[in-house]
Amino acid sequence: MRSFIHALPKVELHVHLVGSAGVDTVLELARRHPEAGVPADRDELERFYTFRDFDHFLKVYWAVQSMLKDRHDVHALVVGLARDLARQNVRYAEVTVTPYNHLLDGVSGDDVLAGLASGRAVAAELGVELAWCFDIPGEKGVHAARETLAFALAERPEGLVSFGLGGPEAGIGRAQFAPFFDAARDAGLHSVPHAGETSGPATIWSALRDLKAERIGHGTSCVEDPALVEHLARKGIALEVCPTSNVRTRQVTSIEAHPVRQMLEAGVVVTVNTDDPPFFGATLEGEYLAVASALELGHAEVARLAENAVLASFLPSRRKTSLL
Numbered sequence: 381m382r383s384f385i386h387a388l389p390k391v392e393l394h395v396h397l398v399g400s401a402g403v404d405t406v407l408e409l410a411r412r413h414p415e416a417g418v419p420a421d422r423d424e425l426e427r428f429y430t431f432r433d434f435d436h437f438l439k440v441y442w443a444v445q446s447m448l449k450d451r452h453d454v455h456a457l458v459v460g461l462a463r464d465l466a467r468q469n470v471r472y473a474e475v476t477v478t479p480y481n482h483l484l485d486g487v488s489g490d491d492v493l494a495g496l497a498s499g500r501a502v503a504a505e506l507g508v509e510l511a512w513c514f515d516i517p518g519e520k521g522v523h524a525a526r527e528t529l530a531f532a533l534a535e536r537p538e539g540l541v542s543f544g545l546g547g548p549e550a551g552i553g554r555a556q557f558a559p560f561f562d563a564a565r566d567a568g569l570h571s572v573p574h575a576g577e578t579s580g581p582a583t584i585w586s587a588l589r590d591l592k593a594e595r596i597g598h599g600t601s602c603v604e605d606p607a608l609v610e611h612l613a614r615k616g617i618a619l620e621v622c623p624t625s626n627v628r629t630r631q632v633t634s635i636e637a638h639p640v641r642q643m644l645e646a647g648v649v650v651t652v653n654t655d656d657p658p659f660f661g662a663t664l665e666g667e668y669l670a671v672a673s674a675l676e677l678g679h680a681e682v683a684r685l686a687e688n689a690v691l692a693s694f695l696p697s698r699r700k701t702s703l704l
């Protein structure tokens with residue numbers, strides 16, 4: 381199964397750029413920026429990465445993010461991610477970038493764009509096409525939404541395909557972001573908010589209704605509402621499932637206990653993704669393997685998961701065909 385998974389041409393639909401920073405990159409940044417409070421020692425860093433819960437995970441994530449200072453840091457992150465993807469035969473990835481946070485940390489918009497563009501060019505040389513999802517850090521409210529939208533539409537960097545919404549969910553209603561998603565969609569960007577990762581099915585309904593979500597980031601809690609599961613299956617709205625992430629942030633107790641089985645049985649389009657891979661000790665191949673073994677899937681079913689990701693991607697149809 382391992383070599384079968386490796387050989388599949390794969391697509392990753394849910395990975396955060398900051399969350400893709402590998403241990404070596406983080407150690408290097410931590411040594412350069414000690415004021416960020418990120419351990420510069422490997423063992424200590426591993427302890428720092430042992431998440432107590434989702435809020436603790438976000439604190440660590442923000443600490444890593446605060447060490448990105450210029451275009452070289454952004455470039456290094458993109459290239460590190462591209463290398464990890466190329467090694468796993470991942471041919472295309474939609475990568476979530478949160479420009480608002482970088483701008484807030486004092487990185488110039490030009491540096492963010494330059495780092496993304498130069499890193500993307502290196503990725504292409506490695507045989508990995510990268511696309512961008514610019515997302516709103518939901519906890520920072522409508523101001524962040526306005527700035528993220530303005531940046532996305534003013535700059536329209538090559539490869540930008542979608543508009544997202546991340547961060548904590550509880551108490552942060554999706555509906556307040558509706559006007560920004562409307563404008564993003566009018567400008568041709570796809571809608572891919574996180575929903576149902578750390579809150580219940582009402583958040584997913586709101587993402588569908590208010591943000592016209594075309595795919596859902598996580599969507600784990602959909603199984604609490606049979607009508608929602610049926611709706612997702614009937615409309616073919618893909619879920620970007622990130623199994624190990626959900627275990628590590630304690631949303632589920634184990635891969636075996638993950639509702640991915642119910643999702644598949646109900647005919648929901650499930651895609652398998654990593655979220656923040658080194659943070660969670662995850663790889664895309666590892667996620668496929670973990671799901672395959674937890675659900676006792678055969679080769680054809682695993683291939684179907686990879687195919688789901690190709691079809692649910694925002695690649696043009698002729699590129700999709702080449703990956704199927």
Ligand code: ADE
Nearest residue numbers: 396399546547574655656
């Ligand atoms: N930002 C980075 N990873 C995230 C996740 N899993 N959920 C919400 N926001 C995030």
Ligand code: ZN
Nearest residue numbers: 396574597655
């Ligand atoms: Zn995510």
